[in-house]
Amino acid sequence: MTYHSPTFTAPPVAVDQDVREALAAGAPVAIGISGGKDSQAAVIATIGHLDLIRHTGPRVLVHADLGIVEWDASLTICQELARHFGVELITVRRKAGGLMERWEARWRSSVERYCNLLTVTLVPCWSTPAMRFCTSELKTHVITAELRRRFPGQLVVNATGVRREESARRARQPISDRKPGLINWRPVLDWTEDQVFAAIDASGMRPHPAYRCFVMSRVSCRFCIMSNGPDLAAAAAQPETHNLYRRMVRLEADSGFAFQGARWLGDVAPGLLGDGLTADLAAAKFRAERRKAIESRVPRELLYVKGWPVRVPYQAEAELLAEVRSQVAGLYGFDALYLSPGAVMARYEELMALKEVREARRSPKKAAGRLLDGRTWDEMPGVWA
Structure with a gap:
């Protein structure tokens, strides 16, 4: 791998015995990419390591398109990565629609199930940090299904940009873990954020514009369940997000569930809503408090x-x-x-x-x-x- 900066030294790539043996046997390698900085770093680290050990197996990049919630630049960044390294880019999508459609369908299902007493209390429509079906259903499941279809009967090494520095949960992640037919590999597990950006700059590529143009701390969906307040505000300031913003606030208003538990997305940029949606959101907040008080009477058993x-x-x-x-x-x-x-x-x-x-x-x-x-x-x- 050739870097444009002669002063940059790539950090060590995290590798364990399972990964070494699979790569030595020429296992196919798929690198999951979202367009964010960590997935860019994972591509740089993985391709560099594969070249170093003279890996002979197939290599592909895999992007899970989440639909309207994706930044305009995300797929472009993935395409640039594929061209830069001369690797095929596979783009997969959930057949039933993107993440916004999943949230809306979940609310319709919640209503139906409540009306039929298939649930005792109303179920929120949004994914949460503890229940990230946005990742499991729209990324993990569709990516692994495509890899099994593409490489039937083979052990595939699936590299991702997970880093320990990101959270306490990720700090406990191993270098790799095995699933049937799959090794999940985290090559940049011990990289710092500074090392990630340095690697991107040294490679001659550009990071996602959300970092340096929109001044956001993290990039995933335009409005992410994991985003902090400043990132939500920065996202709402971009014209490309306004239609999605109103659609998400409409779901808050219809469901009476705030996007981030106690934080209402509609409060981030109220000037974008218009009088009708503003009034509906205010009514939803009242409805939410009443619902909580009513449902709190139900015994846990x-x-x-x-x-x-x-x-x-x-x-x-x-x-x-x-x-x-x-x-x-x-x-x-x-x-x-x-x-x-x-x-x-x-x-x-x-x-x-x-x-x-x-x-x-x-x-x-x-x-x-x-x-x-x-x-x-x-x-x-x-x-x-």
């Missing part, structure tokens, strides 16, 4: 565990659940079912029976029997979602 009830409520508990559901449904204008104590108890019994069938049979959708209202299990709306 009546909440579902892994999507299923653990017992049937007693009469007094069923009366409470019916009251809570009626109040939340009225607050949102939902056409919800199971709003009487008897209906609530019958629904819990119904779901408990279905749970037993699922646990008893390998193919639960073929389970015999009918529900209390005469439907078959397959006719239950939302059960299999």
Whole structure:
């Protein structure tokens, strides 16, 4: 690997025995890239190491396109990386749509499941730091599926730009870990942020404009669940984000769930909203506080565990659940079912029976029997979602 700066010395690349053996055997190497600085550094480090050890296997770059939430420059940066190193770029996408579509679909599903008492409380539509389906569903799953399709039956080394300096959780990450048919490799695990930018500059490439032009500390989605306040404000200041911003705030207003738990995205740049959306957001904040107060009355033991009830409520508990559901449904204008104590108890019994069938049979959708209202299990709306 040739750097443009003669004074730059590349930091060590993190390698362990599993990675060494796979690379020595000529395993295909896929480098995941988002357009952010760490994935750029991962490409620089990985390609340099592969050249150094004279790796003979295939090399590809893989970018997961998340749709409208992506910065305009992200794919361009990935394409520049591919051209610079003469490596094929594979771009994958979730067939059901991008991340914004996933958030919106999740809210529709939450409403349907609540109305059918498949969940006791309303489920937020947004991904969270503890539940990052934005990464698992839209990146990890689609990338690994493509790698298995591209390299069937082979052990693939999948390099990513994870660095220990980024967070306490990432600080505990190993150099590599194994999955079926896959080694996840973190070659820049011990690099610092200064070393990352130095490597990009020395390579002759440019970092994503969000860093030095928009003055953001991190780059992922235009508005990321992990972003701090200044980064959200910097993102909202860019004209390319304004349509997405309003669409995301619309989902906040419809759902009554703030984008980052207690932080409402609509408060970041209220001047972009217009009178109608501003009023809807204010109403959503009131609705959110009322919902929290109402749902706080539900005893923890009546909440579902892994999507299923653990017992049937007693009469007094069923009366409470019916009251809570009626109040939340009225607050949102939902056409919800199971709003009487008897209906609530019958629904819990119904779901408990279905749970037993699922646990008893390998193919639960073929389970015999009918529900209390005469439907078959397959006719239950939302059960299999």
